[in-house]
Amino acid sequence: MLSKVNNFVVRFANVNGTGSASANYLFAKAIFRMGIPVTPKNIFPSNIQGLPTWYEVRVSEKGYLGRREGVDLMVCVNPQSMPNDVLSVKSGGYFLYDSTKQLPPQLIRDDVNYIGVPLMEICQQEFSDPRQRQLFKNIVYVGALSALLGIEFEVLEQLLSEQFKGKEKLITPNVRSLKLGIQYIHSNYVFPLDIRLERRDLIGDKIMVDGNAACGLGAVYGGAAVVAWYPITPSTSVVEAFEMYAEKMRIDKETGKKNYAIVQAEDELAAIGIVIGANWNGARSFTATSGPGLSLMNEFLGLAYFAEIPAVLIDVQRTGPSTGMPTRTQQSDIMLAAYASHGDTKQVLLFPSTPKECFEMTASAFDLAEQLQTPIIMMTDLDLGMNDHLSEPFEWDDSRKYNRGKVLSAQELEELPYFGRYLDVDGDGITYRTIPATHPTKGSFFTRGTSRDEYAAYTEDGAVYARNMDRLLKKWNTAKKTVPAPFLYQKKNKSPYGMVFFGTSTYSAEEAMDIMAQENITFDAMRLKAFPFNKTVEDFVNSHEKVFVIEQNRDGQMRSLLINELNLNPEKLISVLNYDGMPITAYTIMMQISKNLSPAKTLIYYQ
């Protein structure tokens, strides 16, 4: 049996729109402040008010940041979901509920410990305003939990004072509510529980932030000047974060005006059109969207690919197809993004797996887009984008300079004997472009989605068309060396088995690998960071007998992409999949892998 100190899952069952989010965040942040690795996840409905919503907090001394099945402690303040919530508690676990009303007898399980706290009653006595009664009910249960699990009171107090800086009069009732919860536990229960927290120093200088905020901030640092978007869950907070940071960091000191423009477009077609227009005219520009938006943007992405216009797109993937489960996660836009648009197209993709990488990759996506003169699609997802994650801090090297790619200045145009927009002067497939209004008489050209020759003149000459398509392929090969290389977990291969994963499957893949290593099943592993795949990816697959491709979709899209692009033997690549809309777990990975080991092994995931 594993230690229960700093190693458990708490799940909160709330009604959305009742103010539970900030109380639950307070709980998670307090654990973070106690130096203990913590991973909160929002499991929320596609609804604004009145439906069940859950918040799941995993505490892991070992620093496992993926989701884990099994609830050790359920905090249930939602009568609607209570029957199912009771069932989801692990045997021997705890069920904290509002005991103002008696629990129906059919909800009593012999193998679960019940902790009743009369939340409503306490708040009825303490507060007269109905809204306050509801809001502070949440804080009372955080107080109760702090006593049960051993959260330091000073940490909670400090967090409240930070949260209500400037609104000090709100601190008193919040602290009071915490104390009411604590007192109730002190007078009625034995505490702390066997599952509990102990202060550690495992966080270092890490930060806690969601991936969307990191992307928004990365876009500010990457120099995005024009943002166009159409609101869509779960990408909305990318642009909201950009705006929040830009309002602080991008205001012209003299005029008070904005050194950025945000256009909320009428749809995703217009959003990507605006991004392409702005990039064409020399301003860095991006949009953020999710699957349905990406579907709509396909035509324009083909134009940008063919006319070679930089663009940055952040796809925060959700569960498809169609409207699917808009508030659940998935990695299922891989194929759509990789070959977005009709005709022979290939798009450059980036796969961040942490908020720090969201920041870094978004910032460098603008360099990549201008270097390669093509769209760069960041493939993040709801889990990474909308949940807080423990992350290395953001870094920026002040000596770093934007790479604007091959853009000709007026001076350079003056000195050139002739200019051909699509003339491959350097032999790398990347040609020189000009920004409108650079030079009075030189460098103007006609941008078009129709076929054209090296001098941008319209042509229907098949040979000229094919020459251009071949050059685009040459550029694609250049891109293989330009995009981030995959991360290899080992210097030298040590196993016949390989694991390939990317994005938010990383946390659980690492955990699974760690646990299986304890049973002497070792893997070599590779985390993909970009498409196109380079030689390292090809070599990794070729040098293993079996390669497990871990991803969060039904059809093994990354596996298909690997097979298609690298001409690999499909039998070698085994899919490890999760597509129920919840983040993949180490348990799922281990169970699927164990079936495919030879000889087959029974693996146990100890919680």
Place this chain on the structure above:
Amino acid sequence: MTYIRSTFRHPGLPKNELGYTTKEYEGAISTLCAGCGHDSISGCIIQACYELSIAPHRIAKLSGIGCSSKTPTYFLGNSHGFNSVHGRMPSVATGANMANRDLVYMGVSGDGDTASIGMGQFVHVIRRNLNMVYIVMNNGCYGLTKGQDSATADEGSKSKKGSANPFQPVDLAGLALELGATFVAQSFSGDKEQLIPLVKAAIEHPGFAFINVISPCVTFNNNPGSTKSYDYVRQHIEATATTDFVPEEKEITTSYKNGTGTDIRMHDGSYIRLEKLAANRDPYDRMAAIIALHNSRNRNEILTGLLYIQPQSTDLHHTIQTSNRPLNSLGQDELCPGSSVLEGVNGELR
């Protein structure tokens, strides 16, 4: 078929203030059908830009897809052009304009590109009052796919095949008025006298300027029974006034008799001069313009000229308070907040 055009121009061609002749404003030779109304409109755009002495590289020309959208190849060869995707020119123009507020944005579209596939973007670019010229070369049919009725074809109008269009038309000028466009004009490709000053005024207008130009399709929609044929349009045209555009620096020497001339002062001091303004026509009155348009339509007449203007219009940059400097001219120093600011952000996230 290869077209070769002589590069010879008369040495005595007049020059504008920049020292350019109209040659500097021409484009490649047109590949549209001989007699296409669109080519006349291209000619008007060339003449207007030449007369206004706009440096060609300070103009960006944008279009969607269709015969009309091909025309930017045929004018302003020294300007950057962007032939985008069908119906999406307004969004590309919006992005381009956001990136550099200092250029002239000349958008060209057709009736299919605007009134059908691009209706959404047309509506929203008006709503945002983007500072651009938006010209629709309106021929009531799809030329490139050989003559199908478009959404602006009048009910009962006969196509070349002889069938009458059973649907009501979309009136683009009326729609633009209703949506709050700050400059709405209507013209005919065969009336250069009217169209050139309208294009000039549209360029000078500081917000969204819309010109719906009836431009007959000689190949597919110039037959008897069509309401977009040269003959029909000439017989049914009705002008609001005779229009002229007077640049800022030209002194106004003519004095008008009361009731015969109206000068519209533009933001930069130039004027649009309307002579022989029809009775009861007030170019500042949106409601009157809508009524006049309806009345003309009821009489089967095509009302042309400047229908409405709001001379002190602002634009999208003003609305969202962007920097006075073009955003594409900002350097890394102005765009990137740097490492010390980032340390502060990290601190807030701990």
